[in-house]
Amino acid sequence: MLRYLVQRALEALAVLLLMSFVIYLLLGLMPGDPIDLMASGDPRITPADIARLKALYGLDRPLLERYGHWLAGSLTGDFGYSRIHAVPVLEVLAPRLVNTVWLMGLSFLLACLIALPAGVLAAVRPQGWLDYGINLVAFAGLSLPSFWLGILLILLFSVELGWLPAGGVGTVGGGGLGDRILHLILPVLALTLLTTGRLIRFTRGAMIEALRQNHIRTARAKGLAPAAVVLRHAVPNAMIPVVTVLALDFGSLFSGALVIETIFAYQGMGKLIYDAILGNDYNLALVGLLFATLLTLLSNLAADLVYAWLDPRIAYAPA
Amino acid sequence: MQRLMALCVALAALWGGISAAQAKDELVIGITQFPATFHPNIESMAAKSYILDMAQRPFTTYDADWQLVCMLCTELPTLENGKAVLEPGPNGSQGMALTYSIRPDAAWGDGTPITTQDVQFTYELGRHPQSGVSNAEMYRRITKLDLIDERSFVMHIDRVTFDYNGINDFRLVPAHLERPIFAADPAAYRTRTSFDRDPTNPGLYFGPYRISQVASGDYVVLEPNPRWAGKAPFFRKIVVRVIENTAALEANLLSGGIDMIAGELGLSVDQALAFEHRHGERFQIVYKPALFFEHIDLNLANPILADRRVRQALMYGIDRELLTKKLFEGRQEVATGPVSPLDWIYAADVPRYAEDLAAAGRLLDDAGWTEQTDGIRHNAKGEPLSLELTTTAGNRTRELVQQVLQAQWRRIGVEVRINNQPARVMFGETLTKRRFPAMVMFAFVSSPENVPRTILHSDQVPSEANGWAGQNYNGYQNPKMDQLLDQIERELDRPKRQALWRQLQQLYAEELPALPLYYRSDVHIWPLWLKGVRPTGHMGYSSLWVEDWRAEGG
Numbered sequence: 001m002l003r004y005l006v007q008r009a010l011e012a013l014a015v016l017l018l019m020s021f022v023i024y025l026l027l028g029l030m031p032g033d034p035i036d037l038m039a040s041g042d043p044r045i046t047p048a049d050i051a052r053l054k055a056l057y058g059l060d061r062p063l064l065e066r067y068g069h070w071l072a073g074s075l076t077g078d079f080g081y082s083r084i085h086a087v088p089v090l091e092v093l094a095p096r097l098v099n100t101v102w103l104m105g106l107s108f109l110l111a112c113l114i115a116l117p118a119g120v121l122a123a124v125r126p127q128g129w130l131d132y133g134i135n136l137v138a139f140a141g142l143s144l145p146s147f148w149l150g151i152l153l154i155l156l157f158s159v160e161l162g163w164l165p166a167g168g169v170g171t172v173g174g175g176g177l178g179d180r181i182l183h184l185i186l187p188v189l190a191l192t193l194l195t196t197g198r199l200i201r202f203t204r205g206a207m208i209e210a211l212r213q214n215h216i217r218t219a220r221a222k223g224l225a226p227a228a229v230v231l232r233h234a235v236p237n238a239m240i241p242v243v244t245v246l247a248l249d250f251g252s253l254f255s256g257a258l259v260i261e262t263i264f265a266y267q268g269m270g271k272l273i274y275d276a277i278l279g280n281d282y283n284l285a286l287v288g289l290l291f292a293t294l295l296t297l298l299s300n301l302a303a304d305l306v307y308a309w310l311d312p313r314i315a316y317a318p319a
Numbered sequence: 320m321q322r323l324m325a326l327c328v329a330l331a332a333l334w335g336g337i338s339a340a341q342a343k344d345e346l347v348i349g350i351t352q353f354p355a356t357f358h359p360n361i362e363s364m365a366a367k368s369y370i371l372d373m374a375q376r377p378f379t380t381y382d383a384d385w386q387l388v389c390m391l392c393t394e395l396p397t398l399e400n401g402k403a404v405l406e407p408g409p410n411g412s413q414g415m416a417l418t419y420s421i422r423p424d425a426a427w428g429d430g431t432p433i434t435t436q437d438v439q440f441t442y443e444l445g446r447h448p449q450s451g452v453s454n455a456e457m458y459r460r461i462t463k464l465d466l467i468d469e470r471s472f473v474m475h476i477d478r479v480t481f482d483y484n485g486i487n488d489f490r491l492v493p494a495h496l497e498r499p500i501f502a503a504d505p506a507a508y509r510t511r512t513s514f515d516r517d518p519t520n521p522g523l524y525f526g527p528y529r530i531s532q533v534a535s536g537d538y539v540v541l542e543p544n545p546r547w548a549g550k551a552p553f554f555r556k557i558v559v560r561v562i563e564n565t566a567a568l569e570a571n572l573l574s575g576g577i578d579m580i581a582g583e584l585g586l587s588v589d590q591a592l593a594f595e596h597r598h599g600e601r602f603q604i605v606y607k608p609a610l611f612f613e614h615i616d617l618n619l620a621n622p623i624l625a626d627r628r629v630r631q632a633l634m635y636g637i638d639r640e641l642l643t644k645k646l647f648e649g650r651q652e653v654a655t656g657p658v659s660p661l662d663w664i665y666a667a668d669v670p671r672y673a674e675d676l677a678a679a680g681r682l683l684d685d686a687g688w689t690e691q692t693d694g695i696r697h698n699a700k701g702e703p704l705s706l707e708l709t710t711t712a713g714n715r716t717r718e719l720v721q722q723v724l725q726a727q728w729r730r731i732g733v734e735v736r737i738n739n740q741p742a743r744v745m746f747g748e749t750l751t752k753r754r755f756p757a758m759v760m761f762a763f764v765s766s767p768e769n770v771p772r773t774i775l776h777s778d779q780v781p782s783e784a785n786g787w788a789g790q791n792y793n794g795y796q797n798p799k800m801d802q803l804l805d806q807i808e809r810e811l812d813r814p815k816r817q818a819l820w821r822q823l824q825q826l827y828a829e830e831l832p833a834l835p836l837y838y839r840s841d842v843h844i845w846p847l848w849l850k851g852v853r854p855t856g857h858m859g860y861s862s863l864w865v866e867d868w869r870a871e872g873g
Contacts, residue, residue, distance in 0.1 A: 032747015038362055038453060039751075045363070046456045047788025052448050056506070085535050086356040086515035092535065151566050158574035166574040167567055172347075172538050172558045265562040265571075267536050275536075278743055279355070 005301075012297045019293050020074075020286065021067065027282050028063040034083050034280040035059060057083075070283070080283030084275060089287045092272065097291075099169055100268040102184060104257065107191035108250065115196045116242070119203025123238075124230055126208060134200060141197025149193065150263035153186050167265035187264040191257055195249070202245050203238070210238035236310045243310070247303030248296070343848070343870045344555040349568050349577035350584040353536050353561045357523075358514040359490035360445060360452045365860075369583050370539050370559050372862040374524035378419060378486045380859040385662070385767040387485050390863070391433075393420045395484045398811070403484060408477045409462055415483050420471045424548035428521030428529045431495050435466040440494035444501060444508075451509030457488050480808050481816055482768070487859065496522050527552040527866040537561060550866045557865070565590055572844065573598065582607055582843030583860050587716045588647045591842035603845040606650045607854035610769070611762045611839035612657055613720075615708070616750070619794045619832065621757050623706065628686040630831040634672035635679035636731040642723050643837050646716075654835035656827040657763065657771040661856070664768055664820035669828040679731045688732070696732035705734040706757040709749065712739035717760055720836065751787050753780075753794065762839060763790070766857050772804050775832065795832035847871075 035053045039045045054060045058069070070080060079089045122134040158166035164186055165171075171179050210216065211234050219229045258270040269288060276285035354367035359375060376390040389395055396402030396417040408414025425433040444450045445458030452458070465473040476483065501508045513520050518533050527547045532540035541557040560577055562568045565586055571577045580586060586594065588606065595604050617624045624630060639653045655672075658665050683689075688696040688704045696704040708725070710717040718739065725735040735758075740749060749755050763774060773779050777796035779789030803823045810816040843854050843861070851867040 030747075031744045031749075032751070036747045036751055037743065045454055047785060048459075049453060049455050050788055051786055052455070053451070053453065056449055056451060056509075081510050084355045086358075086510070087535075095535075147566075151570065154567065154570040154574070158576070159570055162574065166571045166576045167562060168560070168576070169534075169537060172534075172540060172560070173532065262564045263567050265537070265560070265564070265567060267534070272536070280743070280747075 008301050008304075012294070012301075015297060016290060016294060020071065020290055023286050023289050024067045024070065024282070025063065027277070027280075027285055028066070030277075030280070032280065033059050037280055070286070079287045082276070082284040083281045084279040085281075085284070089283050092284060093269075093287060093291065096267055096269050096272045099266065100270075102180070103187055103191065103261075103266060103268055106184060107188045107195060110188065110192045111195040111199055112246070114192070115199030116203055118196075119200045119242075120207050120230065120235060120238075122200065122204045123207030123211060131204075134204075138197040138200040138204075141193050141195070142201070143197075144194065146190065146194055146257075146259040147263055150187075150190050150260055153190055154263070157186060167263070169267050187260050187266050190260050190264075194260075199242075199245070199249075203242050206238040206241045207234060210234040213237065239310055240307055243303050243306050247299045247306075250295075250299040250302075344553075345558070346554045346556075346579070346849070346868070346870075347558045347560060347577045349560050349562050349571060349580045351561070351563050351565065351568065352584050356512075356515055357518045357530065357533075358451075358492075358509070358512050360441070360454075360488075360492065361450075361509055361512070361514075362453050365584055365858075366561075368858065369581060369860050369862050370530070370541070372526070372860050373528040373541055373557065373865045374526040374530055374544070375490060376526055376863070377859075378489050378491075379484065380487050380863060381485075381767050381855070381857055382859070383853040383855045383861075383864075385855075385857065387482075391422060391425060391491070393422055397484060405479065406475070412477065413479050414462065415476050415479055417474045417476065417484060418467075418471065419474065419486075422548075423470060425525055426546045426548070427493050427495070428524045428544045428546050430546055431493070431522060432469070433491065433525060434469045435472045437491050437494045438472050439464060439466060440498050440501075441489065441492045444492055444497075445489075447501075447505055449506040449508070450501065454488055457486070478809075479811070481811050487766075491525075493522055496520065521546075528557060547866075552866045553869045569594055572602075578846050579849060580842075580844040581862075582841035582854050583862075585844065586842050588650050588840055588842055589716050589719065591844065592648055592650070594844070601847070603843075603847060603849070605843040605845070605854060606840045607843060607856045608652055608659070608661055609839055609841045609856040610659055610765045610767070610858075612654060612659075612765065613651075613717075613760070613762045613836045613839055614654065614657075615834040615836065616755075616759045616761070616792045617831075617833055618753065618755055618757055618792075620753075621706075623704065624757060626686050627830065628682040629688070629704075630834070631672070632679040632682035632686070632731065633728065633733065634831060634834060635675045635682065636733065637724055637727045638674035639836060640673070642720065646719055646723070647837075647840075651837045651840050654838050656824050656835050657765070657769075657774065658820065658824055659765075659838055662767055664817055666821040666824045669821075669824045672828075676731055683731065683733075691732055694729065694732060695734045703734060704732060705736060707736045707738050707755070708758045708760065709738050709740055709745060709755055710760040711742045711745055713741070721760060750792050751781055753782075753792055755792075758834075759792070760836070764858065766859075770804060770808050772808070775800050775827075776804050777801050793832045795830070797826070797830065800826055800830075 033054070034057065035050055038053070039050050058066055073080060082089050082092050085092045118134045122131040125131055154166045157164040165183050168183055169180070170183050216229060216234055219233050257268070258274050260266070261268040261271040273285060273288040276288060350366055350369060352366040354364050354370060356362055357367060357371060359371055378389070378391045379387055379395065380390055382388045387395065394400065394402065396419060402418040404416045406414050406416050421433055421435070427433060442458060442461060442464050445452050445455055460476050460478065461474055462477050463475040467473060496513050500511050500513065513523055518530055521529050521544070524530065524544055525546070527544060527549065528541035529544040530539060531542040538558055538560045541559070543552050543555070562571055568580060568585065572580055582605065591604060617630065619625055643649055643651050643653055652660055655669055683696055683704070687698045690697040708721060710721055721737060725737065728735050745759065750759055750761070773790040775791060775795060779791040780794050780796065781787040781789045781792065800823070803819055803826065807816060807819045807823065810819055841854055841856060843852065845852060848871040849868065850871055851869045852861050853864060853867070854861050
């Protein structure tokens with residue numbers, strides 16, 4: 001197992017290195033650079049200023065040289081400076097990551113708590129009223145546009161009823177845990193509604209497939225209680241594909257939810273990375289995306305380990 | 320149960336009362352952008368100016384009546400008062416010596432007096448190639464600085480221009496805090512400046528307010544600066560909240576999350592009109608004509624557009640009065656050129672190109688676009704009169720205008736193909752490198768009596784040879800226009816200058832290097848109780864006079 005983990009860690013490092021190169025290259029090849037953007041918004045800036053600033057920011061150097069410079073710095077823990085936030089990259093990322101863990105973690109947890117039992121229940125009695133009801137909720141979640149749902153929730157709970165704040169991470173100047181939770185309710189609700197539908201559909205499909213297996217028929221023939229058949233024999237098997245989906249979802253959690261963050265003015269990773277890309281903030285965009293990649297790799301590794309726990313027939317050895 | 324309900328009602332009333340009381344001495348402003356830096360001289364950004372103008376002041380600025388006034392200085396130097404003197408400049412040219420005095424009561428928020436040492440340091444910073452100051456042209460024009468005493472200095476400039484005494488961009492930086500940082504490593508200064516590393520340091524500010532809290536990307540809190548010697552500001556606290564999505568911005572205004580939306584960084588006119596129809600009675604909504612010149616740049620290297628008759632026909636083919644009336648309910652003024660109708664130099668008698676389809680047809684016939692097939696004109700070679708029009712994708716207002724123009728031009732046999740691009744692609748590549756085949760719609764921002772040198776002079780055409788510098792994206796080259804631009808800049812006599820401006824506008828209207836559309840308006844949405852805000856419509860924002868803002872009855 002240890003050798004397997006070491007091998008996966010080395011693979012992850014190689015993927016990260018490759019990704020950093022590809023992302024840096026893609027960002028660098030995008031039209032315009034930070035100084036071009038600055039110049040387009042400032043009619044007073046002169047050609048001499050543009051040339052001087054490009055040299056100062058190192059933008060007059062070849063892309064590969066700039067990448068090499070960034071890589072050398074990052075190996076020493078210096079991930080560079082965010083152009084659009086005017087502070088070192090890690091100083092911007094840290095608070096945004098905390099916000100994202102709150103928002104995405106809570107909605108992920110709630111979505112799992114709702115979707116997994118709902119999916120199982122729908123599969124146990126397919127075509128029944130419960131199945132129809134759960135499917136209705138699932139399809140609603142799948143088909144609602146996130147920007148529309150977000151605005152709708154704000155209009156209902158903030159404008160009409162006045163119960164909840166319309167956006168932000170917390171009250172200006174502090175407010176404590178209760179205040180933070182109050183600000184989280186609407187975005188978490190929106191995200192939970194949006195992600196639950198997909199998970200319900202996956203769980204339901206996997207459970208229906210699992211309940212058709214021969215060993216389930218055998219278990220029923222042995223006279224096992226229906227609940228035991230479902231929980232002990234069907235659910236663990238059905239969970240293997242669901243865990244794959246959950247692992248991918250978990251990895252993408254940390255790249256944030258752009259639309260919901262924008263609607264609720266929530267300072268999370270999604271908006272941060274998006275703004276960094278649009279604002280030609282190479283360092284911030286690169287580190288943000290690499291971080292999301294790392295978490296996707298780690299969550300997939302965790303999923304692989306969970307497979308073995310769910311199904312003892314699966315064993316790991318280095319390839 | 321009844322007691323419990325009564326308690327709840329009482330608590331709610333108390334809470335409501337507290338909120339109402341807070342609303343009177345606190346102001347929460349919603350804007351759509353967060354500044355990338357708080358340094359006054361690094362990077363130009365509307366959000367930064369809007370916030371910083373409450374905490375700092377320029378030496379000079381244009382006021383709400385578009386007149387140049389002193390803010391940090393005591394008196395504008397002029398030839399008449401003897402504080403502006405002509406003198407020989409470098410290389411035999413004519414220069415000027417300008418004497419300014421700093422207001423005697425001006426002090427940084429930590430109590431340090433503002434002196435000419437700050438002026439000297441700001442000058443050194445502006446001229447240093449590694450300081451990161453974006454607009455260094457003004458500092459390069461200053462050939463020498465003589466410090467007379469703690470409060471007065473003489474600025475020697477290398478040329479004579481009509482706006483010689485306006486030093487709006489000379490924004491002071493505190494020498495006592497920033498000089499050691501700069502001296503330690505000039506190249507690293509832009510990443511180590513206290514404006515970004517310690518933005519709540521009181522010593523960085525000298526306006527009615529100082530920045531007391533910053534949550535990056537989220538909000539900025541400003542509190543009164545106890546060292547401010549001018550008129551005392553009314554609000555105990557001002558919070559500037561950033562909500563980029565305009566629908567969410569409206570929802571926050573309605574729910575009380577914010578009190579007002581700043582016109583400088585808020586809703587577009589069409590959004591504001593829809594908002595006004597639904598909730599107009601609850602707010603003060605002010606449409607302030609601004610210096611945003613919405614127009615269509617033309618690639619004059621395109622053989623179709625190189626013909627002036629085609630350009631004029633395009634103007635006659637559209638009804639801009641109808642367009643602004645239908646889309647903006649007449650809240651945005653039709654433009655005749657790069658000079659705003661509100662500017663004193665505006666010439667009202669230049670051709671306005673009111674819609675005239677017959678004239679458009681005649682001009683296109685004369686230009687050889689005579690054959691009509693499927694409603695599209697063709698020339699003798701069988702080539703269609705087809706042009707591509709690009710604008711910023713996702714900008715709803717421009718996309719609406721674009722569709723109207725497309726339909727109107729179709730009436731005179733001109734086919735318009737729409738090819739919109741994200742802003743960063745359009746501004747970062749297509750426009751700046753002149754990679755558009757025919758037409759691009761966007762806006763130029765300017766200031767009162769702004770000489771349009773960068774957009775009209777022949778030495779401002781971006782090319783590979785000049786590193787794609789300049790904003791004359793049309794590729795317009797006319798010696799007469801170049802001469803007028805040079806003359807206007809140097810002419811100190813107002814009547815003479817006005818005559819030159821008239822010639823420039825006349826030439827622009829005849830030549831049509833670009834197609835003028837309309838001047839944008841800023842839409843300010845304020846609570847009914849807010850008084851004293853005066854929108855300016857230019858880059859000297861309303862927040863420069865924040866000490867005049869009051870809650871009604873305050």
